[in-house]
Amino acid sequence: NAGVTQTPKFQVLKTGQSMTLQCAQDMNHEYMSWYRQDPGMGLRLIHYSVGAGITDQGEVPNGYNVSRSTTEDFPLRLLSAAPSQTSVYFCASSYSSQGTEAFFGQGTRLTVV
């Protein structure tokens, strides 16, 4: 039981490049989400999904796309990387009921130069 697995752990991109951050969970959780963590700002919700085929925007969705074709996977795509997207990205998953624990991955540290 690996929990929430994120790849890669580190990534450096040039401005304008695109890439996909991978997230997979093996707990059969319905809910998955992506957050970015910036100094002094806590974690902010980018996109979330309440089940396969269903996604919605969070607080800071601009510049990011998501899809949820399976229960297990929830990739985050950066369409055209910008220096403002330099951050640590966390994927999380939880059971479907309200107020249940969100399990976080180890994070992906992304630098855009």
Place this chain on the structure above:
Amino acid sequence: QQQVKQSPQSLIVQKGGISIINCAYENTAFDYFPWYQQFPGKGPALLIAIRPDVSEKKEGRFTISFNKSAKQFSLHIMDSQPGDSATYFCAASIGYGNKLVFGAGTILRVKS
């Protein structure tokens, strides 16, 4: 606008002392208030959580105090240990448990 305000930004406590971190929220629709602990290079991990129908919840050395009328909640760490040194985040959510709004975080250092 920041929906959950957390203070202090950093905190230094002597071993054996009490660490207190405070959070205030604006949205009265929030109905789930967790605290997360994060060590360097790791993802946040749930420490303790409370629902607004109780005023206090204790788990070991960790206690959440909740004041619904003041829209405030706080984390108390009793008998603080060097191993408690980490960043602590308060959070709040409505409905789905994974749509969390986080505070800015508090860096706690416990001196031995």
